[in-house]
Amino acid sequence: MSTDSTGQARTARVVGLTLLAVAAAAAVIGVITLFDSAEETPPSAQSALPAITTTQPAPPSGDLTSLPPRPTSPGQTSAQPTTTQPPAVTSAPPASTAPPAATSKPGGTADAPSEPLRIYNNSTITGLAARAAEDIGSAGWNIAQTGNYSGGKIPTTTVYFEPGTGQEEAARQLADQFGFRVEARFDGIKDSSPGLILIVTNDYKVVKEK
Structure with missing residues (x-):
């Protein structure tokens, strides 16, 4: 009877040690898998990340002020500002504003002073x-x-x-x-x-x- 109980106890000990070894191996495999998943991000996950705005939007081509005004229907006025320059003033001042031409006496001067x-x-x-x-x-x-x-x-x-x-x-x-x-x-x-x-x-x- 003593021999059987000793054999059973030894068998139980071997089974327990085996289970502990299997559990330890599973834990090591789980840790390795966790680190691998953290280091390698799948392409699908990368594409899901928000894009970083490192580039400026492209400027519009050409000068906006050179664009033609929007066509308007009859009876409506365009809201576009006009760039037409006012015509140059070419008219001469009225002749009445010009000083009268000086006239001199024969042999004299027009502005002879009145000094005695x-x-x-x-x-x-x-x-x-x-x-x-x-x-x-x-x-x-x-x-x-x-x-x-x-x-x-x-x-x-x-x-x-x-x-x-x-x-x-x-x-x-x-x-x-x-x-x-x-x-x-x-x-x-x-x-x-x-x-x-x-x-x-x-x-x-x-x-x-x-």
Whole structure:
């Protein structure tokens, strides 16, 4: 009896060990299968993943502003903005806005100043100041007085202006027109009446003939 019980116990132990070995082998196979499935993703699973947007959408071909406007039915206006440029203005301003053309007197200037001009004779020619007044007055200058100057000998016909006033421009205009010399007033005529002073000498006639 003791021999049978010992044999059964030994048999049961062998069977238990065999079952444990089979279970351990199954566990190892399951772990290996799990790792293989994690490393290799089937193509179907990859295609199911959401796509990563790594590319930009292709830009439209051509300039949108160059596209023709959508045709509209009669009675409707197109919503497309127009690119038509306004016509260039080619009309001239009214003639009334242009300044009138300057007209000059024969032998004179159109803008002869109204600065009073006093003419004095410093020559040996009688009435030379009056003759100069007639010549210059006919050109539009304002002759205020004529007479003689005996305070000294003036070398050449000269127009004098008061320094520090606006007379110098008028004096140079008169001198350019008739070929006179221009100088500021000297002490002998410094306190004379306001205005330009022209002292004519024997060369006045020569200047007029040029």
